[in-house]
Amino acid sequence: MKRLPLALPLTLAAGALLLCAGTTEGADSTASADPAKGGAVTLTHPTLEGVEISFEQQPETLVMDCYAYSTLHEYGIEPDALFGFDCENPFVMGDIDISGIERIGVDGEIDVEKLAELRPDAVIGQGDADGWAWFDEDVNTQLTRVADFIPLPSAETVDEGITANREIAAFLGADPEAENITQADEDYADAKEAFSVAAGENDLDVMFTSPTKEMLYTGVGFPQANLLEELGATVVGPPAPETGNRWGQVAWEEASTFPADIILVEGYSDEYDFSAELWDSLPAVAADQLGNWGSKGAMTSRTYADWLDALAEQMSTSEKVS
Amino acid sequence: MTAITAPARADPPATGVPRVPGRLIGMLPLVAFCLVALTLSMMVGSRAVAPGELxxxxxxxxxxxxxxxxxxxxxxxRTVLILLAGAALGVAGGLMQAVTRNPLADPGILGVTAGASLAVVVGLAFFGVTDISSYMWWSFAGALITSVLVFAIGNSGAVRSSPVRMTLSGVALGAVLSGFSSAVLLSNSDILARMRGWSAGTTASQPLEATLAIAPFIAAGLLIALCSTRSLDVLSLGEASAVAMGAHPQRLRLVALLAIALLAGGATATAGPIGFIGLMAPHLARMIVGPHQGWIMTYSILLAPTVLGLADVLGRVIVAGEVPVGVVTAFIGAPVLIYMVRRSRVTEA
Known part of the structure; x- marks a missing residue:
């Protein structure tokens, strides 16, 4: 594992983080021994109640899915190998160069033999205590025989998510007080303020979407949507399902019943080329008032500072079309 | 293209089936049923459209x-696609049953739609094909190559033109081609995301322009099929009898293959693989009008869109969201086929 030197005892780092990070629902992430002394350590998961993961020593050889790496990269935590979805998606990975990192799986597959050869101390990715979210039970059983699995924290709000992921990073050896991190926190606070001002000055409705040929998926209730609502924006769309998959589903023929002035598309970029006749007819699409958002990807202050700044700019330049 | 005509009219015995005036009159209720199905398709969906609004x-x-x-x-x-794809699949199924003299033939069972689907998937995944004006050619080519392969395998060996051999070779080839399609789709998440609905068989994913772009090819296929019906009637008497009467079975098969490729390839390019319509419609037609290919084809042009339209409407209302019509026809078609086989209602083509 290529990572930051462990100059600070991890327990002090984690303690300092908890003091500055505010509250997080669920348990707190702590290391139960001093990793600098090379002893056993235990991660108490920050969002999964009752989940504790013990290591004989500070985990050093790490395998990550690309969602985990997109977050942990900012803290200087580097993987020995990658797997998972969206590794080539610039909206998820930003400008991270993964060309020099071994890939042991693509999308929902992993080469368990290569994983075993690496003998990682931990595998980190989206999932729960049983393993990675997209693997079958038997694959997760094989995976957890090779290494302990650290699920990325899942939180109800963006702020809680940033805090919880920072705790995982700190457990793995990051310095949460590093200059780039504190600067990102300041920028995030400023971006929140800028967005609130823009939302107050422009009475525009926003819809979070992920369009497919078959259906328009909507993101009411996602942490990103909740964040914009907290900052004063009006988010439109069908309510999130009470159980199960939290994407809202709207038949194309009903898409116009949720009038929006700005439509945020998951993974949107200048090269975005989705087209469907009833999508193209939506006023925000016709007016080219589209922006991006991501339900996955880096859960860091830097990511959300940049996103909110871009949205504040878009709020200021968009018009009421619904 | 030169239509193949038999040297003499060879109407099969028509005992117990309506004669020409009866068949013409019998089309009237079918036209009415078809119009009802297409009107329902215009009105029913996640957002109801009242008749006045429509x-x-x-x-x-x-x-x-x-x-x-x-x-x-x-x-x-959607409704235009139902009309075109339904007619294409119904007539393609009738043609296959007549040419192979195999009552179980249909573009799905003989692997033709699987071949067309694989060709489209390969074009999308490996050759940068993006829109239907490009990948319809892939679909035609896939349907034609698969048809030729199935006919060649079915006609090889000691027992030539065996319906069982042809069905088995079609089922086997279809399974292999479907497996390749699944492998390509599953290894390419972008293509899978784009083609998920299409690969299940749907009328919901094409704009009107795309459907109209395929219409001339389907019209050509229908015309070829209708012009070939007299020769198909001769062929139904048996290959030896057909040759004795001056017909050219091999030439007829080549012409039919071209029509099948246009019809099944066109329907698959626009709507994805939809099964059982090509099996059900000709059988229903045969039950009504008897073994006269001209009337079977004509009735299939009305019956197939009716069945496809009703199945599509059913798929729109049985669950929140929508079930692709290819799934609905499979659910309906498989039990109907089993029922027909058990009741010995599958008549010879």
Whole structure:
């Protein structure tokens, strides 16, 4: 594992983080021994109640899915190998160069033999205590025989998510007080303020979407949507399902019943080329008032500072079309 | 293209089936049923369209009115596709049953739609094909190559033109081709995401322009099929009898293959692989009009869109969201086929 030197005892780092990070629902992430002394350590998961993961020593050889790496990269935590979805998606990975990192799986597959050869101390990715979210039970059983699995924290709000992921990073050896991190926190606070001002000055409705040929998926209730609502924006769309998959589903023929002035598309970029006749007819699409958002990807202050700044700019330049 | 005609009219015995005036009159209720199915397709969906609204916006489109958008950007394209793809699949199935003299032949069972699907998937995944004006050619080529392969395998060996051999070779080839399609789709998440609905068989994913782009090819296929019906009637008497009467079975098969490729390839390019329509419609037609290929084809042109339209409407209402019509026809078609086989209602082609 290529990572930051462990100059600070991890327990002090984690303690300092908890003091500055505010509250997080669920348990707190702590290391139960001093990793600098090379002893056993235990991660108490920050969002999964009752989940504790013990290591004989500070985990050093790490395998990550690309969602985990997109977050942990900012803290200087580097993987020995990658797997998972969206590794080539610039909206998820930003400008991270993964060309020099071994890939042991693509999308929902992993080469368990290569994983075993690496003998990682931990595998980190989206999932729960049983393993990675997209693997079958038997694959997760094989995976957890090779290494302990650290699920990325899942939180109800963006702020809680940033805090919880920072705790995982700190457990793995990051310095949460590093200059780039504190600067990102300041920028995030400023971006929140800028967005609130823009939302107050422009009475525009926003819809979070992920369009497919078959259906328009909507993101009411996602942490990103909740964040914009907290900052004063009006988010439109069908309510999130009470159980199960939290994407809202709207038949194309009903898409116009949720009038929006700005439509945020998951993974949107200048090269975005989705087209469907009833999508193209939506006023925000016709007016080219589209922006991006991501339900996955880096859960860091830097990511959300940049996103909110871009949205504040878009709020200021968009018009009421619904 | 030269239509193949038999040297003499060879109507099969028509005992117990309607004669020509009866068959013509019998088409009237079928036309009515077809219109009802297509009207339901225009009205029923996640957003109900009242008859008055439908008529108003069909006659006076309003691009800014959401209901008008639904009518013209969703319902009209779907309904036109149902009409074209249904007629194409129904006649393609009738042609295959007649040419192979195999009552179990249909573009799905003989692997033709699987071949067309694989060709489209390969074009999308490896050759940068993006729109239907490009990948319809892949679909035609896939359907034609698969048809030739199935016919060649079915006609090889000691027992030539064996219906069982042809069905088995078609089923086997279809399974292999479907497996390749699945492998390509599963290894390419972008293509899978784009083609998920299409690969299940759907009328919901094409704009009107795309459907109309395929219409001339389907029309050509229908014309070839209808012009070949007299020769197919001769062929139904048996290959030796057909040759004795001056017909050219091999030439007829080549012409039929071309028509099948146009019909099945066109339907698959626009709607994806939809099974059982090509099996059910000709059988229903044969039950009504008897073994006269001209009437079987004509009735299939009405029956297949009716069945496809009703299945599509059913798929729109049975669950929130929508079940692709290919799934609905499979659910309906498989039990119907089993019932027909058990009741010995599958008559010779």
């Amino acid at each position: 008529l108003q916006f069909l006659l006076h489109p309003d691009p800014d009115e959401p209901v008008s958008q639904v009518v013209w950007q969703s319902r009209v394209p």
